[in-house]
Amino acid sequence: RSGEMAKLTQLIDNEVFRAYATYATIVLLKMMLMSLITAYFRITRKAFVNPEDTASFGKGESAKKYLRTDPDVERVRRGHLNDLENIVPFLGIGLLYALSGPEVSTALLHFRIFTGARIAHTFAYLIPLPQPGRGLSWAVAYSVTISMAYKVLKTVLYL
Amino acid sequence: RSGEMAKLTQLIDNEVFRAYATYATIVLLKMMLMSLITAYFRITRKAFVNPEDTASFGKGESAKKYLRTDPDVERVRRGHLNDLENIVPFLGIGLLYALSGPEVSTALLHFRIFTGARIAHTFAYLIPLPQPGRGLSWAVAYSVTISMAYKVLKTVLYL
Amino acid sequence: RSGEMAKLTQLIDNEVFRAYATYATIVLLKMMLMSLITAYFRITRKAFVNPEDTASFGKGESAKKYLRTDPDVERVRRGHLNDLENIVPFLGIGLLYALSGPEVSTALLHFRIFTGARIAHTFAYLIPLPQPGRGLSWAVAYSVTISMAYKVLKTVLYL
Numbered sequence: 262r263s264g265e266m267a268k269l270t271q272l273i274d275n276e277v278f279r280a281y282a283t284y285a286t287i288v289l290l291k292m293m294l295m296s297l298i299t300a301y302f303r304i305t306r307k308a309f310v311n312p313e314d315t316a317s318f319g320k321g322e323s324a325k326k327y328l329r330t331d332p333d334v335e336r337v338r339r340g341h342l343n344d345l346e347n348i349v350p351f352l353g354i355g356l357l358y359a360l361s362g363p364e365v366s367t368a369l370l371h372f373r374i375f376t377g378a379r380i381a382h383t384f385a386y387l388i389p390l391p392q393p394g395r396g397l398s399w400a401v402a403y404s405v406t407i408s409m410a411y412k413v414l415k416t417v418l419y420l
Numbered sequence: 421r422s423g424e425m426a427k428l429t430q431l432i433d434n435e436v437f438r439a440y441a442t443y444a445t446i447v448l449l450k451m452m453l454m455s456l457i458t459a460y461f462r463i464t465r466k467a468f469v470n471p472e473d474t475a476s477f478g479k480g481e482s483a484k485k486y487l488r489t490d491p492d493v494e495r496v497r498r499g500h501l502n503d504l505e506n507i508v509p510f511l512g513i514g515l516l517y518a519l520s521g522p523e524v525s526t527a528l529l530h531f532r533i534f535t536g537a538r539i540a541h542t543f544a545y546l547i548p549l550p551q552p553g554r555g556l557s558w559a560v561a562y563s564v565t566i567s568m569a570y571k572v573l574k575t576v577l578y579l
Numbered sequence: 580r581s582g583e584m585a586k587l588t589q590l591i592d593n594e595v596f597r598a599y600a601t602y603a604t605i606v607l608l609k610m611m612l613m614s615l616i617t618a619y620f621r622i623t624r625k626a627f628v629n630p631e632d633t634a635s636f637g638k639g640e641s642a643k644k645y646l647r648t649d650p651d652v653e654r655v656r657r658g659h660l661n662d663l664e665n666i667v668p669f670l671g672i673g674l675l676y677a678l679s680g681p682e683v684s685t686a687l688l689h690f691r692i693f694t695g696a697r698i699a700h701t702f703a704y705l706i707p708l709p710q711p712g713r714g715l716s717w718a719v720a721y722s723v724t725i726s727m728a729y730k731v732l733k734t735v736l737y738l
Binding site for chain 3: 431432435437438439441442444445446448449451452454455469470472473475476500501504507508511
Binding site for chain 2: 272273276278279280282283285286287289290292293295296310311313314316317341342345348349352
């Protein structure tokens with residue numbers, strides 16, 4: 262069993278894999294932050310969706326008026342969903358890419374640009390910045406994922 | 421090639437990795453169950469979103485009235501989306517955590533609490549329980565993921 | 580360090596793992612395509628959700644009229660969300676399944692049917708095909724994931 266643990270440790274000791282683990286964790290923590298920002302806006306804007314969430318505001322009509330949508334809440338939720346749509350492919354393709362034996366420097370370049378672009382995307386969405394700010398940051402992260410997918414398919418293709 | 425298979429088998433034989441595989445699968449099956457619950461409520465409440473789904477109810481106006489939203493359907497869908505937002509980080513961070521060499525007992529504690537909290541979250545959402553039932557179960561699972569992310573970054577940080 | 584790299588290479592050289600990597604990448608690329616289709620319909624139908632996205636159409640009321648929902652855009656978005664709900668379980672359970680030592684032919688059967696069914700699901704959703712076209716393709720992919728989950732739990736169960 263100590264032999265098994267050693268092998269697992271070797272996986273996590275590999276530089277490319279460590280870089281993947283670091284940036285995947287950062288980008289997932291960033292995505293998780295969207296939940297807190299949504300909660301913050303729901304509470305400060307008093308805009309809820311579940312009746313049980315407004316019970317502390319009283320009963321009946323006085324609480325019902327807080328069951329409403331708010332533009333700021335909806336904006337954060339759209340950013341959160343966009344994160345899911347783009348970070349899920351990064352997690353899967355990025356893991357396979359990290360295992361496909363890329364150069365450390367090339368892998369770091371991919372992971373750093375993706376992570377930077379997704380953080381920029383969040384700022385562009387929440388501030389919001391004028392277009393094409395959000396569009397460009399989205400496209401950069403998207404392109405990085407496509408580039409990793411190409412490397413994965415070139416390395417492992419087995420249909 | 422039998423050497424390679426042996427190495428893969430060693431990964432899946434590692435106790436922490438087996439625990440991760442077990443709880444990740446359970447929590448994903450729980451998330452998949454949300455699709456069936458959504459379908460159940462759509463059919464029993466006759467509340468659909470795609471015109472082609474109501475064709476069996478007849479043509480024209482008689483079918484169109486079933487293209488509507490229903491509070492129970494929307495509630496399950498919100499629970500499903502909340503699962504995606506929280507289980508995706510668990511899958512990614514949990515895998516890296518399992519590879520970062522934690523104690524078996526500590527890892528089990530993380531996986532069990534996360535899984536229990538997400539199952540509790542589903543019950544709290546669907547019954548629904550009064551707050552802070554749903555909020556607390558969400559926060560517990562969220563905190564477990566943060567704790568694993570901290571361990572991952574402490575172990576592998578490579579920027 | 581060359582020893583570590585060798586081990587990583589062995590993982591990616593395993594036939595089942597290569598098959599998983601190939602089909603996981605294909606199905607993620609397919610999911611990513613939904614973003615482009617959404618953007619295509621938003622632009623051609625002139626139906627946007629963020630005010631900053633309509634700024635190029637002018638100021639005030641002339642731009643505001645493009646902040647609207649469009650049936651085609653919403654349809655693609657539902658297909659995209661359905662992908663997330665079903666491809667995330669495939670990614671997680673499929674990875675664990677690939678590591679659980681299945682026969683290459685059995686694994687290929689699972690991966691191919693899942694990928695084919697999800698591609699069929701997208702066509703069924705976007706054309707749209709009459710039911711039960713979309714329902715069946717959804718159920719086939721769902722069943723494949725359940726089958727892999729069963730194999731994973733049978734192999735690794737560690738509660």
